[in-house]
Amino acid sequence: MSLKKLFAPRSIAVVGASDRPGSFGCCSAENSLRSASARVYLVNPRKKELHGQSTYETLSRLPETVDCAMICTPKQTVLPLLREAAELGTKAAVVFASGFSEEHSADGIALEREMQDLAGKYGMSILGPNCAGLINNVDKVNLWGMNCSLDMNTRPAGIGVLAQSGFIASNIMARPGLHISYVVSSGNGNIVPLEDCLEYMTEDPAVRVIALYLEGVRDAAKFTKALGAAARARKPVIVLKAGKSAVGARAASSHTGNLAGNNEAYRAVFRKYGVVEVDCLEELLCMAQMFAVLGDHLPRSTGLGGLNLSGGANTICADLCHLYRLELPGLSERDKARMRQFIPAFATPDNPLDATTALFGDIEKTIGLLQVYEQIPEIGGVTVGCSIDITEGKVSVAICEALLEARRRGLKKPYYVVPSLEGTPSPRYQEKLEREGIVLMSSAKTAYRCLALLRDYMNYRPERHDLTPSALPADPAAKHTAVLTEYEAKRKLGAWGVPVGDERVFRSAEELSGAAEELSFPLAMKISSPDILHKTDCGGVRLGVSNLEEARLAFTQILEHCRENCPGALLDGVLVGPMAEKGLELILGVKRDSQFGPLLLVGLGGVFVEVFHDVALAPCPICREEAEDLLQSLRGSVLLRGYRGEPIRDSGAAAELMVRVSRYAVEHPELQELDLNPVFVYPEGRGVRVVDALMLLRQPEEAGTNQKEGSA
Numbered sequence: 128m129s130l131k132k133l134f135a136p137r138s139i140a141v142v143g144a145s146d147r148p149g150s151f152g153c154c155s156a157e158n159s160l161r162s163a164s165a166r167v168y169l170v171n172p173r174k175k176e177l178h179g180q181s182t183y184e185t186l187s188r189l190p191e192t193v194d195c196a197m198i199c200t201p202k203q204t205v206l207p208l209l210r211e212a213a214e215l216g217t218k219a220a221v222v223f224a225s226g227f228s229e230e231h232s233a234d235g236i237a238l239e240r241e242m243q244d245l246a247g248k249y250g251m252s253i254l255g256p257n258c259a260g261l262i263n264n265v266d267k268v269n270l271w272g273m274n275c276s277l278d279m280n281t282r283p284a285g286i287g288v289l290a291q292s293g294f295i296a297s298n299i300m301a302r303p304g305l306h307i308s309y310v311v312s313s314g315n316g317n318i319v320p321l322e323d324c325l326e327y328m329t330e331d332p333a334v335r336v337i338a339l340y341l342e343g344v345r346d347a348a349k350f351t352k353a354l355g356a357a358a359r360a361r362k363p364v365i366v367l368k369a370g371k372s373a374v375g376a377r378a379a380s381s382h383t384g385n386l387a388g389n390n391e392a393y394r395a396v397f398r399k400y401g402v403v404e405v406d407c408l409e410e411l412l413c414m415a416q417m418f419a420v421l422g423d424h425l426p427r428s429t430g431l432g433g434l435n436l437s438g439g440a441n442t443i444c445a446d447l448c449h450l451y452r453l454e455l456p457g458l459s460e461r462d463k464a465r466m467r468q469f470i471p472a473f474a475t476p477d478n479p480l481d482a483t484t485a486l487f488g489d490i491e492k493t494i495g496l497l498q499v500y501e502q503i504p505e506i507g508g509v510t511v512g513c514s515i516d517i518t519e520g521k522v523s524v525a526i527c528e529a530l531l532e533a534r535r536r537g538l539k540k541p542y543y544v545v546p547s548l549e550g551t552p553s554p555r556y557q558e559k560l561e562r563e564g565i566v567l568m569s570s571a572k573t574a575y576r577c578l579a580l581l582r583d584y585m586n587y588r589p590e591r592h593d594l595t596p597s598a599l600p601a602d603p604a605a606k607h608t609a610v611l612t613e614y615e616a617k618r619k620l621g622a623w624g625v626p627v628g629d630e631r632v633f634r635s636a637e638e639l640s641g642a643a644e645e646l647s648f649p650l651a652m653k654i655s656s657p658d659i660l661h662k663t664d665c666g667g668v669r670l671g672v673s674n675l676e677e678a679r680l681a682f683t684q685i686l687e688h689c690r691e692n693c694p695g696a697l698l699d700g701v702l703v704g705p706m707a708e709k710g711l712e713l714i715l716g717v718k719r720d721s722q723f724g725p726l727l728l729v730g731l732g733g734v735f736v737e738v739f740h741d742v743a744l745a746p747c748p749i750c751r752e753e754a755e756d757l758l759q760s761l762r763g764s765v766l767l768r769g770y771r772g773e774p775i776r777d778s779g780a781a782a783e784l785m786v787r788v789s790r791y792a793v794e795h796p797e798l799q800e801l802d803l804n805p806v807f808v809y810p811e812g813r814g815v816r817v818v819d820a821l822m823l824l825r826q827p828e829e830a831g832t833n834q835k836e837g838s839a
Contacts, residue, residue, distance in 0.1 A: 133220075138191060140217075144171050193212075198222045206242060214249075219251065239256065242256070258313060259272055285306035295408070309334065325339070363584060370390075426508040462503060469496050478506075500540065600724050607825070612632075613821070652668070656699055666691075712733050716803060728743070729757055754789075777813055
């Protein structure tokens with residue numbers, strides 16, 4: 128469905144227009160009449176004139192079929208009005224009324240479902256219900272239903288704002304000087320979902336950066352498809368995700384299930400697609416404005432130069448750079464000598480630099496210092512400690528003029544003006560500086576946190592990720608979880624090329640004795656049961672069994688212990704195979720998220736998982752480069768590279784196993800969880816070995832007998 132008639136209508140009808148201050152009908156009429164590129168008609172059967180314009184009794188009385196109808200009436204009138212507009216040929220609408228699915232009542236849900244059916248029948252794009260509207264500052268169209276202070280004649284464009292909260296969207300729009308291309312409040316988002324609006328902004332060249340306030344996703348495949356397109360186009364997407372503290376699904380039976388919660392799934396998606404995730408609204412706006420002002424002129428390196436006018440500001444700069452791991456490249460002796468030309472004799476040339484109060488008001492010396500930074504390749508941009516506030520003090524003005532003169536003289540590196548405290552910037556100098564690509568940041572801590580996020584975005588490489596949209600989640604009709612035995616799981620994985628070793632299930636001690644010549648001691652012996660997920664807890668494991676006599680005894684003891692400790696469990700027998708040579712332990716797993724499909728989890732085994740939760744997560748499928756980066760992101764990855772005399776491990780084989788498992792998960796939508804723990808990683812060139820495997824499949828109730836009710 129095309130959203131052009133919704134985002135950029137050439138004609139608008141405000142249905143329910145009024146003159147009652149603060150009402151949707153009044154605000155919509157006033158706002159829409161400011162639209163420079165659309166004809167606006169006001170519809171009200173009880174008024175002949177409103178806001179200096181003649182009104183119309185109904186939509187059918189309008190002189191033309193409008194592109195978009197703004198429905199400003201109560202919920203019980205909405206559907207008849209939408210049907211009238213649709214039958215006339217109107218292809219877009221904005222519905223402000225509440226009382227639909229957001230109330231979770233049967234009546235409200237039914238009304239919204241009827242609205243969805245109507246939209247589908249007539250091919251109508253309906254924003255809302257329960258939304259605040261849409262503003263298009265590119266084509267100068269205002270479809271906002273609340274008070275609006277945005278002046279489309281003066282406000283620069285650049286940011287696409289998309290929010291699932293009308294209140295948040297209004298607060299963002301009210302921020303003075305913010306470069307805005309679009310503001311969209313998606314409301315309930317069941318007809319024109321947030322994902323469609325995101326896709327529209329991704330494809331629009333008038334949007335340099337997308338700022339998204341996100342509560343949840345309805346269509347994960349469409350959402351990740353849009354994120355993938357933005358990543359390839361190098362269009363930043365900044366997300367403030369609400370509800371981070373919410374508990375996801377019930378804890379699963381495996382390590383993987385316990386470690387891959389709902390919030391972790393979103394973060395994994397964001398990392399995969401290069402999304403910049405922020406923690407608060409201030410960071411969202413600071414990041415969005417930074418990207419909008421910088422445009423295509425992002426820094427070429429991630430190092431920073433710091434220029435401050437006091438020791439206190441300089442120390443704060445250094446401390447915050449350390450806190451956020453921002454690099455402050457050291458100065459060569461040549462750089463220090465050049466810097467001494469512009470600072471007093473008692474000052475120390477360094478990075479960051481305390482240029483002292485002697486620099487106050489000296490434009491030429493400030494430019495001289497900026498020229499030093501310009502010629503240091505490791506420095507990508509310069510932070511300038513200064514408050515360009517509305518009072519336009521002498522020092523602030525001098526700094527502004529120095530930065531502007533630096534641009535006139537050909538200096539090109541990004542400059543970030545960092546105030547010690549948040550304040551109202553001078554509109555005059557904000558406009559001048561931003562026109563030259565100079566960014567006015569938020570207060571110091573937010574500023575340096577955002578510069579760290581900019582560094583991370585610059586380091587992101589879309590070509591090192593498989594940007595295939597999210598795989599489909601499990602079939603909701605498959606409500607039962609079937610647990611495979613370790614032997615069954617390994618057979619499935621082995622057929623997929625996963626190294627699982629040679630093992631066999633024996634059902635009696637006599638059968639074990641009869642195969643004595645085939646056994647390769649020492650042996651690993653484990654209970655084989657779909658009902659015993661953690662074998663050691665039930666006494667179901669014996670390792671290092673060195674001869675047949677020990678094997679017969681171990682077989683008997685394993686069965687006895689499991690009957691005693693796990694009464695009622697189905698016991699298939701005992702899984703027997705050669706002991707695997709000890710290697711560095713990894714945990715590798717898959718959990719199928721209810722929205723984003725299978726997620727791959729990898730971590731160092733043992734204490735790293737149990738105590739430190741040192742794991743990395745990524746949506747499936749992944750590519751080889753992505754697997755390598757996930758391994759390197761682990762805090763314990765130093766163990767893979769060899770540590771204190773230990774051999775370098777076969778990281779390449781581990782990465783290949785991760786890719787193979789991720790593709791297995793995509794190709795087998797019935798897979799709910801997979802836990803490979805441990806996986807032994809051997810010295811370089813000797814590969815990997817899956818030692819234990821737990822596999823849970825989602826199946827219809829009648830599919831099998833070894834099932835557990837509900838989620839695992």
